[in-house]
Amino acid sequence: MKDQAVEIVAVNFVTPFFGADPNNRLAARQLGIEYHEIDIGQSYMEILKKPVYGYGKNINPCIDCHAFMLKNAGEFMEQVGARFLITGEVLGERPMSQNKSALQAVEKLSGMRGLILRPLSALLLKPTIPETEGWVERDRLLDISGRGRKRQIELAQHYGIIDYPTPAGGCLLTQENYARRLRALLNAKPDAGCAEMAILKLGRHFYLDDNLLLVVGRNQAENEGIQRIAAQDDYLIKVADRPGPLGLLRVLKPAAQVDLKLPASIVARYSDARDLPSARININRNSTAVSELTIIPMPPAELPDMI
Numbered sequence: 626m627k628d629q630a631v632e633i634v635a636v637n638f639v640t641p642f643f644g645a646d647p648n649n650r651l652a653a654r655q656l657g658i659e660y661h662e663i664d665i666g667q668s669y670m671e672i673l674k675k676p677v678y679g680y681g682k683n684i685n686p687c688i689d690c691h692a693f694m695l696k697n698a699g700e701f702m703e704q705v706g707a708r709f710l711i712t713g714e715v716l717g718e719r720p721m722s723q724n725k726s727a728l729q730a731v732e733k734l735s736g737m738r739g740l741i742l743r744p745l746s747a748l749l750l751k752p753t754i755p756e757t758e759g760w761v762e763r764d765r766l767l768d769i770s771g772r773g774r775k776r777q778i779e780l781a782q783h784y785g786i787i788d789y790p791t792p793a794g795g796c797l798l799t800q801e802n803y804a805r806r807l808r809a810l811l812n813a814k815p816d817a818g819c820a821e822m823a824i825l826k827l828g829r830h831f832y833l834d835d836n837l838l839l840v841v842g843r844n845q846a847e848n849e850g851i852q853r854i855a856a857q858d859d860y861l862i863k864v865a866d867r868p869g870p871l872g873l874l875r876v877l878k879p880a881a882q883v884d885l886k887l888p889a890s891i892v893a894r895y896s897d898a899r900d901l902p903s904a905r906i907n908i909n910r911n912s913t914a915v916s917e918l919t920i921i922p923m924p925p926a927e928l929p930d931m932i
Contacts, residue, residue, distance in 0.1 A: 634659045636701055638663055642797040646795065650662075661701070665697055666819040667818065670819055681721055687719070687721065688734070691735075696734070710740055718771065740755070807822075809830070813835055824875070828840040831891060831928075831930070831931060837876060839875075858910070860876075860888070862885075864905070866898075867896050867898040872889075872891070885916055906918045
């Protein structure tokens with residue numbers, strides 16, 4: 626597009642599941658392209674929960690997701706006075722979401738019909754308004770298709786681009802373990818919002834009943850992450866006098882009483898107090914101590930299933 630003297634404005638959409646990769650900002654700087662990050666996380670939750678075209682292998686609503694991003698890109702396009710949208714999609718590169726039928730569905734859902742130009746595969750697709758209006762020269766566009774990356778690598782070499790990511794999805798929704806945790810959370814709390822997604826990337830997850838989620842850190846970095854994202858109503862659980870993980874107990878729906886002994890015994894099981902006859906546990910909520918318990922660390926055979 627830059628070879629055709631088209632002025633480019635890059636937009637990166639941010640949700641709890643993808644976006645805001647520092648490499649995107651770096652690439653825009655290297656290419657001399659104006660760059661914007663737009664957080665669509667809260668509104669994206671509705672797309673995630675009720676996609677028109679359903680999910681892929683895990684909990685990834687790829688067609689609805691692409692359409693939603695292009696719809697938002699279209700709104701931003703009008704704000705900055707641009708005339709059309711450009712994506713790097715390649716026909717057939719992802720069999721479920723980048724076949725001709727899926728690309729057409731994306732155009733229909735997004736409301737941007739005719740204004741989405743895919744330069745890498747344009748010669749294999751119906752001409753768009755930018756091509757028919759002469760805003761770009763169609764015969765200078767490409768006809769790449771399929772899952773191979775040979776021609777894309779050749780293009781990168783041609784333009785002197787050496788540092789680029791390996792071919793892989795950057796979306797957490799396509800990852801099996803993450804998808805399993807997300808499904809469990811949405812089953813327990815269907816109205817879970819954007820802010821509640823951060824916990825899914827951390828620790829060991831246990832559902833102690835339909836209303837209690839316990840997350841236990843696996844290392845120091847995860848302990849710090851759990852501490853950082855704890856909400857005001859979360860309970861933070863730690864063995865008082867032995868090294869060990871930080872546990873976070875989240876009450877998913879309002880509850881009159883919460884039994885803290887069970888989560889405390891699980892946290893103790895993963896600490897250096899695991900083989901002791903008892904362990905002293907400190908429990909805080911909203912930076913205030915709420916309880917100090919002496920409990921028996923849970924035997925391995927009694928641990929609940931981990932998500």
